[in-house]
Amino acid sequence: MVVSTSKVSLQEFLKLPETKPANEYINGEIQQKPMPKGKHSRLQLRLCNSINEKVETQKIAYALPELRCTFGTRSIVPDIAVFNWSRIPFDEDGEIPNDFLLSPDWTIEILSPEQSSNRVIGNILYCLQYDCQLGWLIDPSDRSILVLQPGQQPELLRGVEKPVALEDIALDLTVDNIFHWLKMSN
Numbered sequence: 001m002v003v004s005t006s007k008v009s010l011q012e013f014l015k016l017p018e019t020k021p022a023n024e025y026i027n028g029e030i031q032q033k034p035m036p037k038g039k040h041s042r043l044q045l046r047l048c049n050s051i052n053e054k055v056e057t058q059k060i061a062y063a064l065p066e067l068r069c070t071f072g073t074r075s076i077v078p079d080i081a082v083f084n085w086s087r088i089p090f091d092e093d094g095e096i097p098n099d100f101l102l103s104p105d106w107t108i109e110i111l112s113p114e115q116s117s118n119r120v121i122g123n124i125l126y127c128l129q130y131d132c133q134l135g136w137l138i139d140p141s142d143r144s145i146l147v148l149q150p151g152q153q154p155e156l157l158r159g160v161e162k163p164v165a166l167e168d169i170a171l172d173l174t175v176d177n178i179f180h181w182l183k184m185s186n
Contacts, residue, residue, distance in 0.1 A: 072130050
């Protein structure tokens with residue numbers, strides 16, 4: 001992770017070109033996310049697809065990977081940002097916009113080996129302060145999911161436990177189901 005030591009404003013940051021991997025603006029500093037690797041990418045794709053299969057046709061919600069969300073004093077890029085359909089800021093042509101100036105309803109982060117779990121949890125907690133209803137921290141090395149919700153104790157789930165999803169999203173997945181996606185040869 002690269003951290004810029006020079007302070008810039010949020011407005012200045014938003015004028016900078018996008019980078020790969022993405023930069024985030026947190027507490028006045030520019031921090032680069034780690035490049036996603038195999039397990040991360042696989043979980044991200046399968047989870048986005050699983051959510052969208054359940055919700056898109058009925059216009060309940062939509063999951064977007066690596067979407068920049070700018071709100072409050074931060075500009076972050078959750079691994080998966082899920083928005084209730086009614087909160088997606090469609091443009092005048094009914095198309096999804098490029099800029100999302102609001103927090104997701106559900107933020108999902110997949111921890112990379114070189115990432116600080118506290119920094120990632122900090123982003124999830126920040127989202128929860130800005131009307132986000134649910135946060136997941138998926139840890140592939142630990143095979144666990146930390147579920148965070150406003151005003152509730154965090155829950156650390158493993159095995160056959162089922163992490164809660166947003167209301168009206170019937171995922172019916174266990175932690176084991178999610179990590180089983182990593183086994184592509186079976």
